[in-house]
Amino acid sequence: MRFLDGQVPDRDLTYDDVFLVPGRSAVTSRFDVDLTTADGSGATVPIVAANMTAVAGRRMAETLARRGGLTVLPQDVAPDAMAGIVEWIKSRHPVWDTPLVLHTDDAVADALNLLPKRAHGTVVVVDDAGRPVGTVDEGACTGVDRFTRLADVLDPSPLTLPLDAPPREVFEALGPRGVALGLDADGRLAGLLTSLGAVRAGIYAPAVDDRGRLRTAAAVGINGDVAVKAKALLDAGVDVLVVDTAHGHQEKMLDALRAVRSVVDEAPVPVVAGNVVTAAGVRDLAEAGADIVKVGVGPGAMCTTRMMTGVGRPQFSAVLECAAAGRDHGVRIWADGGVRHPRDVALALAAGASAVMIGSWLAGTYESPGDLLRDESGRPYKESFGMASKRAVSARTRGDGSFDRARKALFEEGISSSRQWLDPQRPGVEDVLDGICSGVRSACTYAGARSLDEFTARAVVGIQTAAGFTEGTPHGL
Numbered sequence: 001m002r003f004l005d006g007q008v009p010d011r012d013l014t015y016d017d018v019f020l021v022p023g024r025s026a027v028t029s030r031f032d033v034d035l036t037t038a039d040g041s042g043a044t045v046p047i048v049a050a051n052m053t054a055v056a057g058r059r060m061a062e063t064l065a066r067r068g069g070l071t072v073l074p075q076d077v078a079p080d081a082m083a084g085i086v087e088w089i090k091s092r093h094p095v096w097d098t099p100l101v102l103h104t105d106d107a108v109a110d111a112l113n114l115l116p117k118r119a120h121g122t123v124v125v126v127d128d129a130g131r132p133v134g135t136v137d138e139g140a141c142t143g144v145d146r147f148t149r150l151a152d153v154l155d156p157s158p159l160t161l162p163l164d165a166p167p168r169e170v171f172e173a174l175g176p177r178g179v180a181l182g183l184d185a186d187g188r189l190a191g192l193l194t195s196l197g198a199v200r201a202g203i204y205a206p207a208v209d210d211r212g213r214l215r216t217a218a219a220v221g222i223n224g225d226v227a228v229k230a231k232a233l234l235d236a237g238v239d240v241l242v243v244d245t246a247h248g249h250q251e252k253m254l255d256a257l258r259a260v261r262s263v264v265d266e267a268p269v270p271v272v273a274g275n276v277v278t279a280a281g282v283r284d285l286a287e288a289g290a291d292i293v294k295v296g297v298g299p300g301a302m303c304t305t306r307m308m309t310g311v312g313r314p315q316f317s318a319v320l321e322c323a324a325a326g327r328d329h330g331v332r333i334w335a336d337g338g339v340r341h342p343r344d345v346a347l348a349l350a351a352g353a354s355a356v357m358i359g360s361w362l363a364g365t366y367e368s369p370g371d372l373l374r375d376e377s378g379r380p381y382k383e384s385f386g387m388a389s390k391r392a393v394s395a396r397t398r399g400d401g402s403f404d405r406a407r408k409a410l411f412e413e414g415i416s417s418s419r420q421w422l423d424p425q426r427p428g429v430e431d432v433l434d435g436i437c438s439g440v441r442s443a444c445t446y447a448g449a450r451s452l453d454e455f456t457a458r459a460v461v462g463i464q465t466a467a468g469f470t471e472g473t474p475h476g477l
Helices: 058-066 079-090 108-117 167-174 195-201 226-236 251-264 279-288 305-309 315-329 342-350 390-396 402-411 429-447 452-458 466-471
Strands: 018-020 047-049 070-073 100-103 122-126 132-137 159-162 179-183 189-194 217-220 240-244 271-276 292-295 332-336 355-358 380-384 418-421 460-463
Touching: 018 342, 018 429, 047 058, 047 429, 058 070, 058 079, 058 429, 070 079, 070 240, 079 226, 100 108, 108 122, 108 132, 122 189, 132 179, 159 167, 167 179, 167 189, 167 195, 189 195, 195 429, 217 226, 226 240, 226 251, 240 251, 251 271, 251 279, 271 279, 271 332, 279 292, 279 315, 292 315, 315 332, 315 342, 342 355, 342 429, 342 452, 429 452
Parallel strands: 047 070, 047 355, 070 217, 100 122, 159 179, 217 240, 240 271, 271 292, 292 332, 332 355
Antiparallel strands: 018 460, 122 132, 179 189, 380 418
């Protein structure tokens, strides 16, 4: 990346402070752009769901991996529970979605409780052998008693196809129908696909391991026996290990990273460590064994670190400097936090990040772990909170004594409760991902790049005023 007309910034810059300049391009289609990361994580799109309790669960991990991204499962999940989550993710189909399932003698109320958990809005009714007998959507549940049996309201003739049906064939067979049901060789329900899901399956390549199973990452903190925790995650089948703490440039992190490295060397997976915002931080983490370094202190939507401490750095400049240092030391960079628009993702990649971590932006989707709530006017939302907030710290320290918990509560940094509204046009994580990837693909075509590394090499960035940023937003409507 270079700055327009040889500009030399005299201050640190945020994403809002900069813009990409179009250049001569021979890339004629956005579909000619390969979004595969080159950092060894196995992601085929450069998006990582951050290890926030309000964001990263099994459903997020499944859905993002199916579309090529990664999810970092939080560090405060118990080892036994983590093993079960990873096993569940690994058992999901790489193309067909996991259906919501009920039986004929279940009630309409049961279906209404499940329907908000999926963007496709369908419950599949199966018999005792797991074979589908019909489907139920919100329309079928409208105007009937909540105790009505599903046998009385289901659609008895769903479209069924074998699991090996190509996505284009599924799309063409669907027509005006809502969903197609995928059946295994014995006729049992094994998946669900919408027409939009079939289109996406023809665009995105899933992030899978060498056995064709969906990939996932998991975080480990720097306290306690880090090597034992890392070994448990490896035994569970995690594909990427993330050694995570807010201040990654400290001796305790370096010790923890060396401990993780000693375990990982026996079963190689990429090791991510952070967070830092300087070239020196990148150098030290690289020397301690990191393959990927997480960059970002204080840019997250739920983070109050900068307001509480004054510590941090504007994210674009942090990513730019750390990516350059990463190239010098043979490591890659994940830009962690501060993105609000697809343009911000493109700018982070232009600055040299191999992937971008997203938190609160994904909290307001069907796939995040929280319950779907509604405000007084019926507008749907989910609750989000920072991982250094009172809510998160209380959960993380529940095994400590009351005095120690009270002492740690004095040092919380983060918002404990925030409403993340579901966008009625983009309520699912796949909808958000479509917007991001569309923007990044277009940015690459403007730069004349067919890959992310080529995009970084060719990108030209200019510096703008706040008025310049405002000019680029929708206005005058």
